[in-house]
Amino acid sequence: MPRVSANFTRTLCTKGRLPSAALATQPTNDTSWNVISKACFASAAGAATKEGSEAKKEVKKSALESAISAVKAIVTSRVAVLGFGAAVLLAANVQTGNIVEDYYKGQMVDRVGAGFCPDPQPAGPHHIPRHTVVEDLDRILMQDQPSKFYYVVTGAHGRGKSTLLREMCLRRGKKGMGYIEVEPHPKDFGNSLGAALDFNFQEHMGMLNQLVGLMGALPVHKEDSPQMTFKRAASALQEAAAEHKNRTGRPFVLIIDAVDRLAEHAPDILETLQDYCKDWAEQTIVSVVLVCSEGLAPHIMHSRDAWSHAYQPGEIRNITTEEAKDYLVNRGIDAQDAEQLVQVTDGVFQRLEKCVVMLGRGMSVQQTTDAILQDIETHFVSAGLLDDTPQQKPGLRVIRELIKPPSSKWSQLFGGDANLGRLHINAAEFRELVPEQDMQDKLLNRSSVFAYDGSHLRFESKTSEAYARDVLPGKVSTSLSL
Numbered sequence: 001m002p003r004v005s006a007n008f009t010r011t012l013c014t015k016g017r018l019p020s021a022a023l024a025t026q027p028t029n030d031t032s033w034n035v036i037s038k039a040c041f042a043s044a045a046g047a048a049t050k051e052g053s054e055a056k057k058e059v060k061k062s063a064l065e066s067a068i069s070a071v072k073a074i075v076t077s078r079v080a081v082l083g084f085g086a087a088v089l090l091a092a093n094v095q096t097g098n099i100v101e102d103y104y105k106g107q108m109v110d111r112v113g114a115g116f117c118p119d120p121q122p123a124g125p126h127h128i129p130r131h132t133v134v135e136d137l138d139r140i141l142m143q144d145q146p147s148k149f150y151y152v153v154t155g156a157h158g159r160g161k162s163t164l165l166r167e168m169c170l171r172r173g174k175k176g177m178g179y180i181e182v183e184p185h186p187k188d189f190g191n192s193l194g195a196a197l198d199f200n201f202q203e204h205m206g207m208l209n210q211l212v213g214l215m216g217a218l219p220v221h222k223e224d225s226p227q228m229t230f231k232r233a234a235s236a237l238q239e240a241a242a243e244h245k246n247r248t249g250r251p252f253v254l255i256i257d258a259v260d261r262l263a264e265h266a267p268d269i270l271e272t273l274q275d276y277c278k279d280w281a282e283q284t285i286v287s288v289v290l291v292c293s294e295g296l297a298p299h300i301m302h303s304r305d306a307w308s309h310a311y312q313p314g315e316i317r318n319i320t321t322e323e324a325k326d327y328l329v330n331r332g333i334d335a336q337d338a339e340q341l342v343q344v345t346d347g348v349f350q351r352l353e354k355c356v357v358m359l360g361r362g363m364s365v366q367q368t369t370d371a372i373l374q375d376i377e378t379h380f381v382s383a384g385l386l387d388d389t390p391q392q393k394p395g396l397r398v399i400r401e402l403i404k405p406p407s408s409k410w411s412q413l414f415g416g417d418a419n420l421g422r423l424h425i426n427a428a429e430f431r432e433l434v435p436e437q438d439m440q441d442k443l444l445n446r447s448s449v450f451a452y453d454g455s456h457l458r459f460e461s462k463t464s465e466a467y468a469r470d471v472l473p474g475k476v477s478t479s480l481s482l
Helices: 006-014 020-025 033-046 053-114 131-141 161-172 186-196 207-215 226-248 260-265 267-283 296-302 305-309 321-330 335-345 349-360 365-382 392-403 409-415 427-433 437-444 462-470
Strands: 150-154 177-181 252-257 286-292 450-452 456-459
Touching: 053 226, 131 161, 150 267, 150 296, 161 177, 161 252, 161 286, 177 186, 186 226, 186 260, 186 267, 226 252, 226 267, 226 286, 260 267, 260 296, 267 286, 267 296, 267 305, 286 296, 296 305, 296 437, 321 335, 321 349, 335 349, 335 365, 349 365, 365 462, 392 427, 392 437, 392 456, 392 462, 427 456, 437 450, 456 462
Parallel strands: 150 286, 177 252, 252 286
Antiparallel strands: 450 456
16 A cells, blocks of 8 residues: 555545544554554545445544544653653753752862962062051951951052052961952952852753753853842852851951952942941851952942941051151162152152152152152042032032141140141031032042041042142132132
8 A cells, every 4th residue: 555644644534535444443553654544544445335424424533533542642652751851851950960069169168268369479679568567467367256347458549458468368378368359340250259269150050051051052051240140159158158167167268459449330249248248247257358448438338237347457558757768768769869759759659669760760859759749630630629520619628628727626636737737527527518429429439639438538648638738729710719
């Protein structure tokens, strides 16, 4: 008998054009459409001589029931096989996912225990030891008892904060301590933290998912937002640090440097980080040291409830006048010239180094002094204090308050010098002088004019104060005179 297509046979059966003898030849092999075809044709041959409408109806009904029964058997058997196979694959995928996850968690716990700190640059021949600052930091990092606080270490740009903290990591031998610096693109902070921990963002995926991803058939992981990426890395750190605490009885110490970059470009991540710092401090599993300049970052953090668990051991200040002078003399600069340069550098490492470089290129002391003062003026321009900007008037109000003589003996003792002006204004006074939040942020963000630790605001350096007192009045409109 010739083979016919399943579609053709199915059409004949369902339209009633084959006789009822199909019942007698119902297929026994329920996986072949050819069997159905044979049955239908056999039924047709046996019923070819039958006449009458009743016989035709019986043929239609019988043939249709035979075809439907065969199709159901085929579908049922194949679905059962596919279902069983899918269940096996799913179970294997989940199991391998658990194995992979446990492996990566173990890796992270080992990583936390071993620590991750970059090696500091070797101290040069003109290195200035800062024993007092080192002792203060040592008390934080080498604490014997878990603390319920996280720490905020502040200091203006160029004070040597990063160098000192890297040295502290080395003193402790790295174990149980990590150091990470916020990169210039702070929205990648979650990825940076994950990389430092050896955290694999695909660690929750099973064998099947990862194989499919490797073949490029499907994406193995949907791209997270910067906020979600950070939360995933922070949660991984929390689990690893908790296990580290169980093993050693000590919290993991994490130093996060250059937090200012988060404050400027990703304040939402900074706020989430601060919440984690508070929670980890309460659980005593991670002791976080946030390192930033005195400006926008402390301003943002101080305004939130999580600040209640912050502790400020003090700022990293400039080196003393004598230390700065000795540094310049040791670099080959005449003692009298060094005396003059110290007055304009105010003990800031970056400015001292700039003086050494400029003098080494043949520039005079006066040219070098003028270049440093030009840098100071650039800071006032960046803060919007010399141009007609929205923050100029509120900024000049702050300067006016800082340089005016204290009004009483009490304020002279605790708030300034009668001949020089006030040392600082408190946070409440600052908010009163500059009530708009966005204006506060603009004045504090990377201007290097003011230093703000969250509680008090002052000039960033004596050089900035001298510029505000002696030069700035001639730079602004008489209607804004100081």
